[in-house]
Every structure is written in C-alpha cells, then in structure tokens.
Amino acid sequence: MVNNINIIPKSFYQGDDVVKIAKQLIGKTLVTHLDGQLCKGKIVETEAYRGWGDKACHASEGKRTPRTETMYLAGGCAYVYLCYGIHHLFNVVTNVAGKADAVLIRAIEPIEGMDSMVARTNHQTKVSNGPGKLCKAMGIDMRLNKKELNSELLWIEDAKAVELKDLVISTRVGVGYAGEDALLPWRFYLKDNDWVSKL
DNA sequence: CGGCTGATTCGCT
DNA sequence: GCGAATCAGCCGC
Numbered sequence: 001m002v003n004n005i006n007i008i009p010k011s012f013y014q015g016d017d018v019v020k021i022a023k024q025l026i027g028k029t030l031v032t033h034l035d036g037q038l039c040k041g042k043i044v045e046t047e048a049y050r051g052w053g054d055k056a057c058h059a060s061e062g063k064r065t066p067r068t069e070t071m072y073l074a075g076g077c078a079y080v081y082l083c084y085g086i087h088h089l090f091n092v093v094t095n096v097a098g099k100a101d102a103v104l105i106r107a108i109e110p111i112e113g114m115d116s117m118v119a120r121t122n123h124q125t126k127v128s129n130g131p132g133k134l135c136k137a138m139g140i141d142m143r144l145n146k147k148e149l150n151s152e153l154l155w156i157e158d159a160k161a162v163e164l165k166d167l168v169i170s171t172r173v174g175v176g177y178a179g180e181d182a183l184l185p186w187r188f189y190l191k192d193n194d195w196v197s198k199l
Numbered sequence: 200c201g202g203c204t205g206a207t208t209c210g211c212t
Numbered sequence: 213g214c215g216a217a218t219c220a221g222c223c224g225c
C-alpha cells in the first residue's frame with residue numbers, strides 16, 4: 001500500500017495548474033481500503049475548481065469557511081464535503097498550501113471490489129457513474145476529509161496516460177450560479193465510456 | 200432565526 | 213420531468 005511504488009507522489013498534486021492536473025488524473029486508479037474492503041476504480045471524469053478567478057469554487061476569491069479550510073492545505077489530500085445535505089463529494093486538493101485549488105472526481109469505472117460497491121449502493125451495475133454515487137460505492141465520507149492520498153485508507157495509483165483523442169472537454173456540471181465562469185471548459189471525461197455521468 | 204440555494208440522486212407522477 | 217431529502221453557508225429580519 002504505502003510502499004507501492006505505483007502510488008502517485010505528492011509532488012504531482014502540488015503543481016500550479018489545476019486544469020492540467022484534472023486532465024492528467026483521467027485514467028488513474030482511485031483506491032480505497034475502508035471497513036476491510038478494497039475497492040479500485042479508473043477515474044473517467046473530473047472537473048477543475050480554482051480558488052482564484054473561479055466563482056464556481058467554494059473557496060472562490062479566498063473565501064474561508066470551516067468547510068473550505070481543507071482546500072487551502074497543500075496538494076495531495078482529500079477534500080470531502082456534503083452536498084444537498086445527503087451526498088458526499090470527493091475532491092483532490094492541488095497546488096501549494098494557501099492556494100485553494102481542487103479536482104472533483106465525478107465518475108469512476110470499477111476495477112476491483114464490485115461486490116462491496118453493489119452492497120454499499122444497492123445498485124446492481126451503475127454504482128459509480130456520478131460524484132455522489134462513487135463516494136457511496138467506495139465508502140468515502142467525512143472521515144476522509146483532509147486525509148493524505150497516500151494513507152492506508154485511500155490513495156491514487158499511476159496508470160498509462162490516456163490518448164488525447166479519447167479525452168473530451170466540456171463545461172462543468174451544475175455550476176450555473178457561477179455566471180460567466182460556468183462556461184469555463186474545465187470538465188474532462190473519457191470518450192464513449194459507459195461510466196461517465198449524465199449519459 | 201427563517202428562508203433560500205446548492206459541484207446530487209432517487210422515486211413517483 | 214418534478215420534488216424530496218436535509219446540511220453548510222449566506223442574507224435579511
């Protein structure tokens with residue numbers, strides 16, 4: 001686990017360009033080891049959120065609340081928050097400490113632990129084709145907020161980079177409140193992948 | 200404090 | 213296709 005050389009190094013997350021990191025995370029393997037259950041999934045959909053110059057970000061223009069404090073941590077940890085009071089959403093914090101950038105993981109393609117995901121979600125097949133659903137399937141909740149992505153509970157493994165022709169770029173989902181920033185092309189997903197949300 | 204809105208999903212009409 | 217579930221954050225009373 002923590003000794004797995006395939007785990008993405010912390011330096012990967014601390015780059016200054018959250019949009020680039022969001023693209024690079026497509027195809028990587030998200031792993032959780034919670035409640036004694038190992039679950040793996042290929043990241044097939046992400047969105048970038050930037051602390052400065054992006055009104056869609058919770059920490060837009062330096063806003064600080066108890067919830068957004070996580071995003072100001074150094075890149076390489078998890079930002080988990082509750083949406084609509086019901087669903088957990090999982091983000092990867094990027095950039096250096098003090099810069100509130102993050103990548104929302106919106107969908108994964110199950111690789112291992114499908115039985116656990118089915119049991120957690122009560123779905124037979126589409127257990128992780130959305131940001132709230134994948135958290136439920138992987139067992140992600142508030143206990144993982146601020147946790148490093150190289151812990152015993154949660155990490156991301158490197159994988160072959162996806163080909164550019166398979167990467168689709170679009171606007172982000174559900175951020176209409178952000179005005180012109182809602183038009184930023186900061187959502188990325190794998191072309192023709194059955195697990196991408198909102199098919 | 201009440202009311203509204205949201206990086207969503209599910210179930211019923 | 214619409215509304216409920218139900219919490220953090222914000223704004224007005």
